[in-house]
Amino acid sequence: PTTRNYNFVLEERTGALDGVSKGMLVVNGVFPGPTIEVNQGDRVIVNVTNKMPNSTAVHWHGLFQRGTNYYDGTRGVTQCGIPPGESMVYNFTLDNYVGTTWWHSHYETQYSDGISGAFIVHTPTEQVPAYDEDLVIQMSDLYHMWSGAVLNYYFTPGGIAGVPGNEPIPDGGTINGIGQYGASNSSFFNFTLEANKTYRLRLINTGSFVNMQFSIDNHVLTVVEADGTAVQPFQVNSLWLTVAQRYSVLVTTNQTAGAYWMRAGLDTSSFNYPSPNTQTEVRGVIRYGTSDPNAMPNTALLTNPPTLPAGSPGPMAVDSTALAPANVTAAPNATFTSYVTVSMQYPAGQDYLGEFLAFVNSTSWAPLMNTTTLFSHTGSNLVDSSATFNDSQLITTIDEVNVVQLEVDNLDDSDHPFHLHGHKFWVMDIGVGRYQGGAFNNTNPMMRDTFVIPAYSHAIIRFVADNPGFWVFHCHIAWHMAAGLLYTFNILPSQSANFQIPQYMIDQCTMSS
Numbered sequence: 001p002t003t004r005n006y007n008f009v010l011e012e013r014t015g016a017l018d019g020v021s022k023g024m025l026v027v028n029g030v031f032p033g034p035t036i037e038v039n040q041g042d043r044v045i046v047n048v049t050n051k052m053p054n055s056t057a058v059h060w061h062g063l064f065q066r067g068t069n070y071y072d073g074t075r076g077v078t079q080c081g082i083p084p085g086e087s088m089v090y091n092f093t094l095d096n097y098v099g100t101t102w103w104h105s106h107y108e109t110q111y112s113d114g115i116s117g118a119f120i121v122h123t124p125t126e127q128v129p130a131y132d133e134d135l136v137i138q139m140s141d142l143y144h145m146w147s148g149a150v151l152n153y154y155f156t157p158g159g160i161a162g163v164p165g166n167e168p169i170p171d172g173g174t175i176n177g178i179g180q181y182g183a184s185n186s187s188f189f190n191f192t193l194e195a196n197k198t199y200r201l202r203l204i205n206t207g208s209f210v211n212m213q214f215s216i217d218n219h220v221l222t223v224v225e226a227d228g229t230a231v232q233p234f235q236v237n238s239l240w241l242t243v244a245q246r247y248s249v250l251v252t253t254n255q256t257a258g259a260y261w262m263r264a265g266l267d268t269s270s271f272n273y274p275s276p277n278t279q280t281e282v283r284g285v286i287r288y289g290t291s292d293p294n295a296m297p298n299t300a301l302l303t304n305p306p307t308l309p310a311g312s313p314g315p316m317a318v319d320s321t322a323l324a325p326a327n328v329t330a331a332p333n334a335t336f337t338s339y340v341t342v343s344m345q346y347p348a349g350q351d352y353l354g355e356f357l358a359f360v361n362s363t364s365w366a367p368l369m370n371t372t373t374l375f376s377h378t379g380s381n382l383v384d385s386s387a388t389f390n391d392s393q394l395i396t397t398i399d400e401v402n403v404v405q406l407e408v409d410n411l412d413d414s415d416h417p418f419h420l421h422g423h424k425f426w427v428m429d430i431g432v433g434r435y436q437g438g439a440f441n442n443t444n445p446m447m448r449d450t451f452v453i454p455a456y457s458h459a460i461i462r463f464v465a466d467n468p469g470f471w472v473f474h475c476h477i478a479w480h481m482a483a484g485l486l487y488t489f490n491i492l493p494s495q496s497a498n499f500q501i502p503q504y505m506i507d508q509c510t511m512s513s
């Protein structure tokens, strides 16, 4: 194992990703931020310097942080936040996470403004077919306003377009930081590839809200990895990613030399009101090395099969029906059950800010912001007196190693891409309506860290709760998390009580805003 050192300087910049000038928050001057690329077992040391006007915290999505829960970077749960002008060192080892993931700010909706990048972990024993070269493709929806302003619209009583709970519709999107808005930009992200080679494209949806549909004209995609789990390869002509999901696809450059469109389509089915100016498809260009370097594609989306298996319920079907792990492991029997409901509504009496909030059971999460509660909370249903409403914390404490079965009824009319920190989980069952006993996939359940619970549906996952610390389970839609759609597991508190939390992290709690 090697020690890998990174310096991240976070600052405010003006950018024009799709030709429209906008305020951004960036790492080392760029968006996407630096790719962290390491081997399994390596130590990663990232010195984060905050030159932004607000506090921050950086989260390493999908990583297990075994023994270092306090470096999980979740503001209001594992740290108070790095105040403006201050630095903090994150220092952790890559235990057994392998594959494609990403890092991002976990402070309010800050990552929507640009604080994100890829995180790749290699190992020679990864169970994916051979390929020649690795490429990272970070896709994202894009809002021209600051995320804080977008969030204010979302929180406005009465909602956007007069309907409470309407999610803000993005203006467009980007592929590796480049998009096209109307006629205002004619730049495209492009890769030049050699003919007759196999490339591994590491697709990451780093967006705030919408699902993205990725494809390359004339090329078949072979899916080989999802959220760090090698899968039994299957072929598609396009692939949907919810926010925070990752897939690796293999692409063979077996077409005639030329240029081909790479497409990232925004899922307009999640748009709740008309947004005629949204750029609903962003493009990039793939050029074969022998072709004219300025040639532009004149190609069309591959419409003939292969496509998703027959009978698939919809574009999200890869979550539940097509994905099987390469290394089939039966899920162990559950020894601990947690049942929760998810809903979005005005709080009873509507007397809290008049905001439309998200609830897990009857709790709408708000960050905990003082040392005593943050580092020593015990029990469940902690009340943070500094929050604007009561019952800001729903915490399930698990005192000994258990196989947790988490049963979620989504009572809301939106799909929710949920993510669990610090663990991967088995997807046991997803189905329409409330949970009434499962039809579990016990034989080859997919294991991942981000999956969608469709509107008015239930989902059952299992995970082995053996990693000490506070780990959150939350909807990764930035607007939903900010509205409180987050629930916390406090796992093995007798072990996390012995963590040596660096003093500078405790000091943040009295400095931070």
Ligand code: C2O
Pocket: 059, 061, 062, 104, 106, 244, 419, 421, 472, 474, 476
């Ligand atoms: Cu991508 Cu809570 O994280």
